[in-house]
Amino acid sequence: xxxxxxxxxxxxxxxxxxRPTEQAESLPPLCYTDAAFYAFEKEAxxxxxxxCVGRESWAAAAGDYFTxxxxxxxxxxxRGRDGVxxxxxxxxxxxxxxxxxxxxTTRAFVCPYHHWTYALDGALASAPAMERSCDFRKEDxxxxxxxxxxxxxxxxxxxxxxxxxxxxxxAGISDILRGYDxxxxxxxRPGQEQRYPWNWKVMFExxxxxxxxxxxxxxxxxxxxxxxxAEFPDDLPADTAGYYRTNRTLHPDASxxxxxxxxxxxxxxxxxxxxxxxVFANIPPTLSLxxxxxxxxxxxxxxxxxxxxxxxxxxLTAPGxxxxxxxxxxxxxGMLAAGEIxxxxxxxxxxxxxxxxxxxxxxxxxxxxxxxxxxxxTWLVPRYRSAxxxxxxxxx
Numbered sequence: 001x002x003x004x005x006x007x008x009x010x011x012x013x014x015x016x017x018x019r020p021t022e023q024a025e026s027l028p029p030l031c032y033t034d035a036a037f038y039a040f041e042k043e044a045x046x047x048x049x050x051x052c053v054g055r056e057s058w059a060a061a062a063g064d065y066f067t068x069x070x071x072x073x074x075x076x077x078x079r080g081r082d083g084v085x086x087x088x089x090x091x092x093x094x095x096x097x098x099x100x101x102x103x104x105t106t107r108a109f110v111c112p113y114h115h116w117t118y119a120l121d122g123a124l125a126s127a128p129a130m131e132r133s134c135d136f137r138k139e140d141x142x143x144x145x146x147x148x149x150x151x152x153x154x155x156x157x158x159x160x161x162x163x164x165x166x167x168x169x170x171a172g173i174s175d176i177l178r179g180y181d182x183x184x185x186x187x188x189r190p191g192q193e194q195r196y197p198w199n200w201k202v203m204f205e206x207x208x209x210x211x212x213x214x215x216x217x218x219x220x221x222x223x224x225x226x227x228x229x230a231e232f233p234d235d236l237p238a239d240t241a242g243y244y245r246t247n248r249t250l251h252p253d254a255s256x257x258x259x260x261x262x263x264x265x266x267x268x269x270x271x272x273x274x275x276x277x278x279v280f281a282n283i284p285p286t287l288s289l290x291x292x293x294x295x296x297x298x299x300x301x302x303x304x305x306x307x308x309x310x311x312x313x314x315x316l317t318a319p320g321x322x323x324x325x326x327x328x329x330x331x332x333x334g335m336l337a338a339g340e341i342x343x344x345x346x347x348x349x350x351x352x353x354x355x356x357x358x359x360x361x362x363x364x365x366x367x368x369x370x371x372x373x374x375x376x377x378t379w380l381v382p383r384y385r386s387a388x389x390x391x392x393x394x395x396x
Contacts, residue, residue, distance in 0.1 A: 006036065011388045017377040021232075021366050024374045027381075029361035032199040032353070038306035044387030045285050045380075046071035050149065050156040050166040050241065052287035052300050053077060054312070057153065058103065058189050059085060063120065066103035066189075069310070070286070070302045076100050076109070076143070077155060080120040085150070087157040088122040088143040099143070103189070109143075118143055152182035154287060154298075169241035172233070173281055176244055179270040180291060185316035193302075193310050196346070198353035200285065200301050200309040205376060206345050206352075207288040207299065208280045210245055211369035216344050221337045224250045224260045225278055232371030243375035244281040252276045253293040256341065257333040262294035264330055265318045280372070284379055294318070295334060307353060 016025050031037055053068040053075055065078035067090055076090035076099070090098050090109075097113040100106075108125060109118040117126040122143035130136050147158040149166045152174065156166055167174075196203065206212070210230030213222060229248035236243060252275045253262040266275065270293060279291040290297040296316040303309045315335075321327060355361055366373055389395070 006030070006034075008388075008392070011385050014377075014381045014384065016363070018374070018381050021368055021371045021374045024366050024377065025363040026366070026373065027201075027377060028363060029356045032201055032356045033307060035306045038303075040387065040391070041303075041384075042071045044384055046073075046303065047159050048163065048387075049285060049383070050158050050163065050283075051285070052154050052156050052283065053087070054155050054300070055153055055187075055189070055314070056085065056150050056155055057186075058155075061105070063105045063107060064103075065100060065106060065109075065120075067098075067100050068302065069304065071304070073159065074098055075146070075157060076122075077148070077157070078109075078120050078122075084121075085148060085155070086121055087146040087148040087155070089146070090143070092116055092118075093124070093141040093143065094127070116141075150183075151283075152177065153185065154182075166241055169237075169239055170283065172236050172240060173242045173244060173283070176233075176246070176279060177281060177289075177291070179274045180267050180296060181269055182296065182316065184319055185267075185296060186319055186322065187314050187316040190312045190314040193312055195304075195308065195310045196349065197308050198349050199307055199356070200303040201376075201380075202349050202352050202356070203299075203301055203309060203311070204282060204284060204288060205373055206349055207290070208243075208245060208282050208372040208376070209370060210247060210280075210372065211367045212348070213247075216348060217341050220258070220260070221256060221340060224254045226250070227369050230369050230371070232375065236375070240379075242281060242283040243372060243379065244279060245372045246277050246279050248277045254278070255292045255294050255334065256337040258337065259333075262292070263333060264294040264324075264327070265321045266293045267318045282372070282376065284376065294321075297338060 010028060013028060017027050051070050054066055058066045059077055059079045062079050062081045068075040074090040075087060077087045079085050090100050092099050092111040094114055094116050097111050099109040099111045099118060115128055119125050122145055124138040124141045127138060147161045147163055149156045151167050151170060210227050214227040225247050231246045253266055254260055255262045257263060275293050281289040286301050288299045298314050300312040301309055
């Protein structure tokens, strides 16, 4: 990692972002806009942390595969004939052409450029007309492999194959989500990805911001979940890989639609208390969950620039929910309401990014209802500082 155009002062200044919420302030605006900081962040965060790329169900059978793209890295996830799910680079090791796009089912990956052929596990199976190349051995040119872990049905990869396991550091999150049994929840793969012209952290912060909910979203589609009923955990371990907030609702089984109540089957393992609240959980830097009694909206955020990112947005429901003859119509009720709320959020996110570029952009103070922002900062700042120490000492 080369030394970027900032110094120790920036990282020292981040101390104020991890103080208790009533004392804390937001991260320096440069962290959301600066190209050099994004280059630093790619190594500090994206090269070392677990990144959500999809659901295990997207590659359920042998030969199934799907692709993704995070922080300039093309990713390929495939289920081998042995039933094992693997993650690897989709970059051909000949001339850097991508060997796969989109998703599907295949027996092998054939690079369309020169027809180098890779097995489902990434091993190079065939390289035409390479017999005259000196010291060329097919076993030396397989697709680079990544670490892979399944958590609650979501597929996570890590470019660092020696990274510590993810699940143990999400035990507290798994406990709060247990009633949803996400590993067995059902839902179609998302359709067209969305690309947004603002920093990935702006989106992440908005997704778990309880403070704005009763202001920006005021009205019949949201008033049953008031901001003043937000709660933030104070017992997450220091090494946690995620965070969450809960928000009490004015009535049980509340859901985002015109009736304000669940119209799909409620997740059967939820307790009476759990049915009287919503959960907003984040596994940075890529996965955000919004959980009601009858559905889970998930967003997979994929940074692709200092002021842009892509999002895969999907919905999960209780097993068997889709068997209802009116499932499509009931789902449409929820999507209509969620779409209206999301449009409000997107408008704000776009203008926040504009404001962050201003010379007058603040390091804002937090309301108690923004406790999740401080939790996000406590995840980010130590990782930034650790990476900066490596830069400053020439350790990588």
